[in-house]
Amino acid sequence: MNDELSRYRRQMLLPGFGEAGQRRLQASTALVLGCGALGCMIAELLARAGVGHLRIIDRDVIDLTNLQRQVLFDEQDVTDAIPKAEAARRRISRINSDVTVTAIVDDLGHRNIERYAAGVDILVDGLDNFEGRYLANDFAVRYGTPFICGGAVGTVGTAFAILPHTADGGARWETIPGGSRATPCLRCLFEEAPPPGTTPTCETAGVMAPAVTTIASFEVAEALKVLTGNFDRVCPTLLNIDLWTNQIAQLEVRDAYDRGDCPCCKHGRFDYLAGTYGSGAATLCGRDAVQLTHRQNAATLDLAGIAVRLRGHGEVVTSPYMLRAQINDNGKPYVLSIFPDGRAIVHGTSEANVARGVFAKYIGI
Ligand SMILES: [Zn+2]
Numbered sequence: 132m133n134d135e136l137s138r139y140r141r142q143m144l145l146p147g148f149g150e151a152g153q154r155r156l157q158a159s160t161a162l163v164l165g166c167g168a169l170g171c172m173i174a175e176l177l178a179r180a181g182v183g184h185l186r187i188i189d190r191d192v193i194d195l196t197n198l199q200r201q202v203l204f205d206e207q208d209v210t211d212a213i214p215k216a217e218a219a220r221r222r223i224s225r226i227n228s229d230v231t232v233t234a235i236v237d238d239l240g241h242r243n244i245e246r247y248a249a250g251v252d253i254l255v256d257g258l259d260n261f262e263g264r265y266l267a268n269d270f271a272v273r274y275g276t277p278f279i280c281g282g283a284v285g286t287v288g289t290a291f292a293i294l295p296h297t298a299d300g301g302a303r304w305e306t307i308p309g310g311s312r313a314t315p316c317l318r319c320l321f322e323e324a325p326p327p328g329t330t331p332t333c334e335t336a337g338v339m340a341p342a343v344t345t346i347a348s349f350e351v352a353e354a355l356k357v358l359t360g361n362f363d364r365v366c367p368t369l370l371n372i373d374l375w376t377n378q379i380a381q382l383e384v385r386d387a388y389d390r391g392d393c394p395c396c397k398h399g400r401f402d403y404l405a406g407t408y409g410s411g412a413a414t415l416c417g418r419d420a421v422q423l424t425h426r427q428n429a430a431t432l433d434l435a436g437i438a439v440r441l442r443g444h445g446e447v448v449t450s451p452y453m454l455r456a457q458i459n460d461n462g463k464p465y466v467l468s469i470f471p472d473g474r475a476i477v478h479g480t481s482e483a484n485v486a487r488g489v490f491a492k493y494i495g496i
Contacts, residue, residue, distance in 0.1 A: 170257025172347035286375035421486035
């Protein structure tokens with residue numbers, strides 16, 4: 132065995148790996164979307180497995196509440212206020228110096244995803260918001276890139292491996308013996324991202340680290356199958372786990388592509404990639420505030436429901452016209468004004484990235 136591969140010998144013993152599989156990993160590039168709890172675990176496992184090139188994108192810096200579950204970071208990173216993507220790069224370079232890591236400190240959006248994801252072999256989801264997930268899904272279907280999506284909040288996690296259908300049926304997973312392994316995409320399953328404020332977030336519902344690491348492990352297992360070309364082993368069902376109530380379900384979704392009328396897969400319409408769905412941000416000049424807008428077909432927001440979830444985070448006032456919440460985010464005070472049409476103003480910052488981060492953490496997008 133070649134010396135440079137000796138550290139991977141326990142992995143190369145696995146079915147479907149061998150030296151050829153390991154070399155395929157070495158030649159692969161994975162884009163890890165988000166570097167919170169999920170992204171940390173995903174990036175670490177991919178690096179230890181010997182995936183040659185990792186791009187890690189995250190808009191946030193590390194704070195003390197992250198350390199309960201974000202395994203690549205430590206107290207010194209908090210003290211030094213290091214962006215998550217950069218701290219992950221530094222840590223991974225000590226774990227496996229063979230891996231080339233590119234840290235991208237930016238807010239993933241429709242204006243930059245094509246640049247950051249160009250040429251990658253796989254997208255792996257470590258995001259904390261649905262909007263980014265739907266954007267990645269659009270990219271995956273548009274360019275025929277595998278996308279492993281997953282999310283965890285509270286004690287519950289969900290994950291699903293997407294091998295997109297391509298227009299010409301020419302992708303490697305569509306031409307393997309035994310029939311195509313192409314899967315439905317996220318929009319085949321749920322046509323739109325849930326409206327802001329309708330799903331729990333880690334800030335409002337908490338998060339159990341093992342739920343996150345379970346989902347991250349599933350995502351990485353699927354990624355390793357894809358990157359080694361073992362498409363016939365990719366899990367065709369949607370995993371749903373609740374580690375508190377001990378429920379584990381594999382949901383059968385294979386017919387969602389055939390039965391549905393997916394805007395992406397069937398009509399080539401990429402609303403999130405085009406920026407026609409999703410959020411926009413505009414700094415409100417001179418007001419230390421950013422206005423966020425959310426465009427999708429969704430009806431009006433449930434302000435009363437959002438108010439209930441924000442209890443315990445600060446004073447919340449609601450009227451039929453708006454909700455106003457005072458949020459203390461790790462010592463930084465913000466005031467969120469949210470309107471039923473999905474528009475929001477985040478007072479306390481003039482930076483769009485920060486405003487979007489606060490909104491995603493406390494309201495959910
Ligand atoms: Zn689809």
